[in-house]
Amino acid sequence: MNLVINAVNRISPQAFGSQPVKSSNGNVDADIFYLADIHGKMTNMERLAAISDQFDTYESSAAKLKLASGDIMLGSNPLTNKVANAFLNWIGISANAVGNHELDATPEALAQSLVDAKYKLVAANLTVAPNSAMANKIEKSFIEEHNGEKYGIIGTAPSDALERVGTRESLKDIKIDDIDTTIKKVQDEVNKLRAQGVNKIIVLSHIGKDMDKRLAQETEGIDIILGAHTHDLYKGIKAGENLLRSKSGEPVLLTQIGKDGEYAGILKTTFDKDGILIKAQNNVISTSNYTRTLPYKFAVESIIGKPEILANIKSAPPAPQNRLLSNNPHGNMIVDAMRSELKTDIALLNAGNIRGFFPVGEIDSRRINDVTPFEDKMMICSLSEKQIVDAVKNGAESFNHSDSKPGLLLVSGLEYTVTDKGRLVEMKFINKDGTKTNIDINNPSETKKYTVACDDFLALGGDKYLPVNPNPDYILKKFDMDKNVYTANYIKKLPQPLEIKEDDRIKIIHEA
Numbered sequence: 001m002n003l004v005i006n007a008v009n010r011i012s013p014q015a016f017g018s019q020p021v022k023s024s025n026g027n028v029d030a031d032i033f034y035l036a037d038i039h040g041k042m043t044n045m046e047r048l049a050a051i052s053d054q055f056d057t058y059e060s061s062a063a064k065l066k067l068a069s070g071d072i073m074l075g076s077n078p079l080t081n082k083v084a085n086a087f088l089n090w091i092g093i094s095a096n097a098v099g100n101h102e103l104d105a106t107p108e109a110l111a112q113s114l115v116d117a118k119y120k121l122v123a124a125n126l127t128v129a130p131n132s133a134m135a136n137k138i139e140k141s142f143i144e145e146h147n148g149e150k151y152g153i154i155g156t157a158p159s160d161a162l163e164r165v166g167t168r169e170s171l172k173d174i175k176i177d178d179i180d181t182t183i184k185k186v187q188d189e190v191n192k193l194r195a196q197g198v199n200k201i202i203v204l205s206h207i208g209k210d211m212d213k214r215l216a217q218e219t220e221g222i223d224i225i226l227g228a229h230t231h232d233l234y235k236g237i238k239a240g241e242n243l244l245r246s247k248s249g250e251p252v253l254l255t256q257i258g259k260d261g262e263y264a265g266i267l268k269t270t271f272d273k274d275g276i277l278i279k280a281q282n283n284v285i286s287t288s289n290y291t292r293t294l295p296y297k298f299a300v301e302s303i304i305g306k307p308e309i310l311a312n313i314k315s316a317p318p319a320p321q322n323r324l325l326s327n328n329p330h331g332n333m334i335v336d337a338m339r340s341e342l343k344t345d346i347a348l349l350n351a352g353n354i355r356g357f358f359p360v361g362e363i364d365s366r367r368i369n370d371v372t373p374f375e376d377k378m379m380i381c382s383l384s385e386k387q388i389v390d391a392v393k394n395g396a397e398s399f400n401h402s403d404s405k406p407g408l409l410l411v412s413g414l415e416y417t418v419t420d421k422g423r424l425v426e427m428k429f430i431n432k433d434g435t436k437t438n439i440d441i442n443n444p445s446e447t448k449k450y451t452v453a454c455d456d457f458l459a460l461g462g463d464k465y466l467p468v469n470p471n472p473d474y475i476l477k478k479f480d481m482d483k484n485v486y487t488a489n490y491i492k493k494l495p496q497p498l499e500i501k502e503d504d505r506i507k508i509i510h511e512a
Helices: 042-057 078-091 107-113 161-165 179-195 209-217 294-304 329-342 365-371 385-400 483-493
Strands: 028-035 063-068 095-097 120-122 126-128 141-146 149-156 174-176 201-205 224-226 243-245 251-255 263-271 277-286 309-315 346-350 361-364 378-384 409-412 414-419 424-430 436-439 449-455 475-478 506-509
Touching: 028 042, 028 149, 028 224, 042 063, 042 078, 042 263, 042 294, 042 365, 063 141, 063 149, 063 201, 078 107, 078 294, 095 149, 095 201, 120 141, 120 149, 141 179, 149 179, 179 201, 179 209, 201 209, 209 224, 209 243, 209 251, 224 263, 251 263, 251 277, 309 483, 329 346, 329 365, 329 378, 329 409, 329 449, 329 483, 346 385, 361 365, 365 483, 378 385, 385 409, 385 414, 385 424, 385 449, 409 414
Parallel strands: 028 063, 063 095, 095 120, 149 201, 201 224, 224 251, 346 449, 414 506
Antiparallel strands: 028 263, 126 174, 141 149, 243 251, 263 277, 309 361, 346 409, 378 449, 378 475, 414 424, 424 436
């Protein structure tokens, strides 16, 4: 059966159904507002809420569903997660998949953040220990009814969650299945739903683009997979890319909506009387076209407090196109703050920790949270020259990975050169007086030590820059504060107005 494709890649009147279609032949229309991978970015939540409000107000005979595919929360900060939970309530999301960042917090903290949740948390491939605080708080699937029609909603959590959340206690009593078992369990849920007469089935997936394709093609009965985790962006619909065929030959439509709440999706669909998807339009809407409305801004501030004005930025370069494989002046200011405030020889920060940039104009404390939102705890470690070189090499290997992960290590007190083939060429230590000393990257010392400021994610082996170890012997001091606090203090001390400039602390050269 051919699926009629009518793709709209930008905001338009049609995206909001200005000409509603009334089916008279047994067909069923459904409009789906979908989100994913917001990563706790509150300013974009406010803009997304404005898009959601517009979706609510347009007139249409179609059913309206609102769904999220995980990573709406981020980090272990209870206030950040409380805002994320409130945001999903405010806009009327009915279900959210369990993403890896929902699992940044411990089960106890996650359960507490969900106390007021009006939506369901879903994952068919996740098992919770019976004595856990999260016991009975995650559903495998459920049925949502609109206009007399039933829609089956299934969730999936990421099989690689342990790699994404490091060695935190968050997974101490939660087990997530591998991809083969996940596919089998999703099919089991599809079969249960179909046995109850449900023939329109949507999966809220947080397993990534490639695994979504496997899920679509190795099962039957799924109509739509609202994907996440790999931060891809599908604009419109393209056969073979995000329009595939199930094991039994029916069309399966996939979505991915980017990262950090930069986009929202509105999927307009038509099913035939047998629940087969016969028409679809995938509208991708940029949040940059929307302003933060005062009601939502005040609602967020009622939870986190009024932000502190820190500085005025006179000039700043644009954010790098690929934050994982670039020298990032915005991230460099944060890693400089870590080194300066903790008075260490060196500071290290994984590039994936940076999720935004500092624009020209007034900067408040909320903006720092947008740039580095994870709220990991700071540490001072004593690392050998070899441990530091190995960590930088592990980051450089990201050039050889299709997803660019884990990303380069941002540094303060060091400068280094890598090739676009992932080879470390040279490295220098920069003393606080500005003098530079070459480090022998081919034979680094195992006895020469440096004090290093980093967060607990990096120190405990997150993303495997350093060996995974919940209790490494190189930790000298632990702090109960994130880098955000130190960055705010550091920025206030800098000469005003600020100028954020490119530098060459990380050089990337072409290797033939």
